[in-house]
Amino acid sequence: MDSCQILALQNALPVPPDGHTGMNGTTIDCSCYHVEVLQSPYSTVRACILKDKIKALLIAKKTAFGDFTIEEFPDEFLKQNVISVSLRDSELPGVEKKVIDLTSCELQIHIYQVHTDGAGAEELDEENLIAANHWLLPSSDFQGMWESLVYDEPIKTRLLNYASTTLLFSDKNVDSNIISWNRVVLLHGPPGTGKTSLCKALAQKLCIRFSDHYSHGQLVEINSHSLFSKWFSESGKLVMKMFQRIQELMDDPKALVCILIDEVESLSAARKSSMNGVEPSDAIRVVNALLTQLDQIKKYPNVLILTTSNITGAIDLAFVDRADIKQYIGPPSTRAIYSIYLSCMKELTKRGVISPTHQLLDIRALEVTRFIENSATVYSLKLYNIASKSQGLSGRTLRKLPFMAHALFLRGSPVTLEEYLEAMSRTVDHQFKEREDFKDH
Numbered sequence: 001m002d003s004c005q006i007l008a009l010q011n012a013l014p015v016p017p018d019g020h021t022g023m024n025g026t027t028i029d030c031s032c033y034h035v036e037v038l039q040s041p042y043s044t045v046r047a048c049i050l051k052d053k054i055k056a057l058l059i060a061k062k063t064a065f066g067d068f069t070i071e072e073f074p075d076e077f078l079k080q081n082v083i084s085v086s087l088r089d090s091e092l093p094g095v096e097k098k099v100i101d102l103t104s105c106e107l108q109i110h111i112y113q114v115h116t117d118g119a120g121a122e123e124l125d126e127e128n129l130i131a132a133n134h135w136l137l138p139s140s141d142f143q144g145m146w147e148s149l150v151y152d153e154p155i156k157t158r159l160l161n162y163a164s165t166t167l168l169f170s171d172k173n174v175d176s177n178i179i180s181w182n183r184v185v186l187l188h189g190p191p192g193t194g195k196t197s198l199c200k201a202l203a204q205k206l207c208i209r210f211s212d213h214y215s216h217g218q219l220v221e222i223n224s225h226s227l228f229s230k231w232f233s234e235s236g237k238l239v240m241k242m243f244q245r246i247q248e249l250m251d252d253p254k255a256l257v258c259i260l261i262d263e264v265e266s267l268s269a270a271r272k273s274s275m276n277g278v279e280p281s282d283a284i285r286v287v288n289a290l291l292t293q294l295d296q297i298k299k300y301p302n303v304l305i306l307t308t309s310n311i312t313g314a315i316d317l318a319f320v321d322r323a324d325i326k327q328y329i330g331p332p333s334t335r336a337i338y339s340i341y342l343s344c345m346k347e348l349t350k351r352g353v354i355s356p357t358h359q360l361l362d363i364r365a366l367e368v369t370r371f372i373e374n375s376a377t378v379y380s381l382k383l384y385n386i387a388s389k390s391q392g393l394s395g396r397t398l399r400k401l402p403f404m405a406h407a408l409f410l411r412g413s414p415v416t417l418e419e420y421l422e423a424m425s426r427t428v429d430h431q432f433k434e435r436e437d438f439k440d441h
């Protein structure tokens with residue numbers, strides 16, 4: 001890992017300290033940027049050759065304004081070998097736009113290819129009990145997932161910084177008896193707020209950003225329910241068996257191994273059931289086996305353990321203590337909802353479901369207009385009002401809403417933006433009414 005890579009990952013600030021304000025309130029930025037280059041699956045060109053080509057192309061371009069993606073390459077060689085080039089900027093939807101001086105800023109170029117095999121299931125016994133799903137990273141399953149998640153706070157940057165410090169300390173052989181860190185992240189919050197997606201997207205992002213350091217990544221998603229529900233008396237043994245498999249993955253120092261344990265509260269549920277007298281020794285044996293194994297694997301420099309929970313209070317304290325980062329993930333605010341809806345409207349326009357007659361503003365541009373209605377803002381303001389009354393819906397429901405709107409209130413395509421927004425508005429009302437009806441019953 002070189003110093004720039006570390007420096008860039010540590011640099012969490014949306015506006016870097018060396019940035020200064022230029023004309024029009026924009027910020028001239030000369031810091032370190034990540035350029036992610038997706039190489040074609042058929043290309044066998046070496047990464048260093050592609051890096052040099054891309055660097056030359058970007059320097060010739062001189063400046064970029066915020067995030068950008070080069071779809072059209074002026075270079076035949078690149079066209080044959082590269083699918084996309086993305087300059088990854090700050091995550092916050094509300095930060096000032098920056099003019100990036102490509103000639104003077106530090107560009108970290110990451111070349112990667114995606115695996116398209118999808119998930120493999122780890123079966124641990126003759127009964128075909130699926131204890132884990134397994135992906136080789138970077139995977140096509142997780143492409144674009146990181147970018148699709150919208151949060152009000154710089155949660156994604158914080159997680160990326162944490163992971164980079166973890167990998168840096170391991171790389172430098174920092175003595176963990178003197179400075180202790182556990183390689184465990186816990187994301188908690190209400191259902192459907194993107195916790196599982198964020199863990200998977202983080203694993204993918206790390207594999208891309210650390211592609212110089214690790215040749216590939218492994219993501220193992222442990223199905224805690226299957227460990228605790230079936231074959232209780234066998235579960236302790238199952239945990240051991242599963243970790244033996246994980247151990248084999250970790251033995252390869254060129255692999256970054258991310259272990260995802262969803263709904264860790266099932267651990268404490270298992271302990272509780274033991275207190276209530278249901279197969280006491282077995283439940284405790286399973287939880288203890290899991291905790292012991294987690295303690296064992298945290299000694300490995302190439303491992304990260306990502307966990308999620310819907311109910312913070314119910315998580316086993318022994319587990320909470322092991323997490324270095326306990327990050328609350330809440331439901332999205334109006335601004336974040338607006339950005340989520342906007343991405344949906346853009347996709348539907350791109351695919352011809354919505355006719356491309358009107359443009360919607362992004363949240364920054366809308367805020368600049370101070371929400372004053374005129375011909376340029378009218379549709380964006382309608383969308384903002386829909387976002388505002390959607391508060392309280394989970395990210396999962398929000399992403400489903402445009403589909404529901406078409407299914408419930410529209411037919412065929414193309415549909416005008418006005419019609420679509422009207423249908424969205426009615427669908428939000430419908431969602432809340434459905435909730436009330438559900439509560440009443």
Ligand SMILES: Nc1ncnc2c1ncn2[C@@H]1O[C@H](COP(=O)(O)OP(=O)(O)OP(=O)(O)O)[C@@H](O)[C@H]1O
Nearest residue numbers: 148149150191192193194195196197310395396399
């Ligand atoms: N903040 C968000 N921004 C964009 N999309 C979101 C957001 N939160 C959730 N989603 C969408 O909701 C879907 C479900 O998210 P996910 O399953 O990761 O949530 P979760 O918090 O793990 O839920 P659960 O605890 O119920 O499993 C994701 O596919 C994602 O598209």
